Amino acid sequence: MDMDGGRRVFHRLGPSSSADNSNNSNNKQQKVCFHWRQGKCTRFPCPFLHSELPTAANGKRPHQGFGAEENHRGGGGGLRRSYNFSNNTNNHSWERGQSAQSGSTSRSYVKKIEKLCNHWLQSNCKFGDNCKYLHQWSTGGCFSLLAPLEGHQQVVTGIVLPSGTDKLYTGSQDETVRVWDCQSGQLAGLINTGGSVGCMLSEGPWVFVGLTNLVKAWNIQTSAELNLNGPVGQVYSLVVGNELLFAGTQDGTILAWKFNVAANIFEPAASLKGHTLAVVTLVVGGNRMYSGSMDHSIKVWSLENLQCLQTLSGHTDVVMSVLCWDQFLISASLDKTVKVWAATETGNLEVTYTHTEDYGILTLCGMHDSDAKPVLLCSSNDNCIRAYDLPSFSERGKILSKKEVRAIQIGPGGLFFTGDGSGQVKVWKWSAEPTAK
Structure with a gap:
């Protein structure tokens, strides 16, 4: 298996390159950035919105779908150590x-720094979901x-x-x-x-x-x-x-x-x-x-x-x-x-x-x-x-x-x-x- 050149390169569409750049919002696709909502979008400029869509008269936001947001995600794939083990989990009821992981999947609209919040570790962070540090033990889902x-x-x-x-x-x-x-x-x-x-x-x-x-x-x-x-x-x-x-x-x-x-x-x-x-x-x-x-x-x-x-x-x-x-x-x-x-x-x-x-x-x-x-x-x-x-x-x-x-x-x-x-x-x-x- 070739390890060289193994890095994956994704060709993603960016914002329009038309001359009308006077207003960035005009170049944005009318979809909210999936990663911005999780506080971890690193693209600049990003072709998706970094703000919520306006609420319609009926109190609902326009339907966004999933397709465009999925283009933000990387691919999967993966290694195993030289261990032999059974897939039987009957004896391991953890x-x-x-x-212990409760709350870790709640959505945050704050740009997160990938570092554990010291106050959260002590169960006394007053910022809650608005804290810029992580209130969870893992990232990536x-x-x-x-x-x-x-x-x-x-x-x-x-x-x-x-x-x-x-x-x-x-x-x-x-x-x-x-x-x-x-x-x-x-x-x-x-x-x-x-x-x-x-x-x-x-x-x-x-x-x-x-x-x-x-x-x-x-x-x-x-x-x-x-x-x-x-x-x-x-x-x-x-x-x-x-x-x-x-x-x-x-x-x-x-x-x-x-x-x-x-x-x-x-x-x-x-x-x-x-x-x-x-x-x-x-x-x-x-x-x-x-x-x-x-x-x-x-x-x-x-x-x-x-x-x-x-x-x-x-x-x-x-x-x-x-x-x-x-x-x-x-x-x-x-x-x-x-x-x-x-x-x-x-x-x-x-x-x-x-x-x-x-x-x-x-x-x-x-x-x-x-x-x-x-x-x-x-x-x-x-x-x-x-x-x-x-x-x-x-x-x-x-x-x-x-x-x-x-x-x-x-x-x-x-x-x-x-x-x-x-x-x-x-x-x-x-x-x-x-x-x-």
Whole structure:
């Protein structure tokens, strides 16, 4: 799939170019701008009215229809991370938290600044719908907020939804793992980890938690708890590949363990060296593992012999997140770029597309929208998650948070979960986008 030239260009009609420009209103089509009504029209000049139509004698406004306003809207499209999950949502009833989004769809006639209103966050904004700041957690109409999960006191660094359970596990730098009941959204358990949680992973019956100098493993079926020793410093990333558990550590080493079924223990299997600074992100795709580091590089490892096959040096700051999509590797960095890598004829990876943001990027997550189109969720240092279609990188909408989002986890049936720097976890669901009638 060609990533270059993927940006979509829409040819929209502007106002008339006739010589009669003395009165702009004469050039306006007699339709009210759909985006102006939502406070987010960015076109100047705009061919539609930025004021309400006069009221007729019968007290009704002239019918406007939908066609012209629809020309304002961009196209859809979308990515999925390399997760396998069921579409069965029977065990995940977050709907009772729906009221948390109440009021977010009310129309506003004020030009909005895409920043959360601090007074609204404290439930005391006196301007209401006339406030120039956002009174909602998302834009674009793509997402529905189902429930906020409160309890963590510091940044959320890991979220997992183990298969075969109705429990959500979240880990934080506040040295706890919280277990949430998916039916009620209530806290079902609290685990003191004794150290700051750097990452989490679920695989089969196991939940793994990366701590300082340690990985803890819990078997949620048997309640067995194991300590995996060996890491030096904080464990920032965990991944499973080729029946091995890998951990990216603060000293730049990637450690591997293999599960011994007979002894019911994880035995050290390998120590992969090559990075000069902490390994903060790991992902497995096919028979390869990819590691991103604070040393600004990405290394490609063979899962067959655990040898480094290639070092990718395209980023100029910490590589915060890597994921696999189709035949591509996608990486994100604090250098404000997302890079798309593809294999050449020689088998080496090269950058085929670079997307630039205004802020450093913290984490990526791929999923499908409600129409099964691939979408990339991109969390940045400005406390926003932006949703992009793939391969075009057209923006679909934003999720805003009190602080930066460092953990995103997809679930079944269009669900996904976010955890931010304030300790708040939110449950989201993709919404079916409205269509014109």
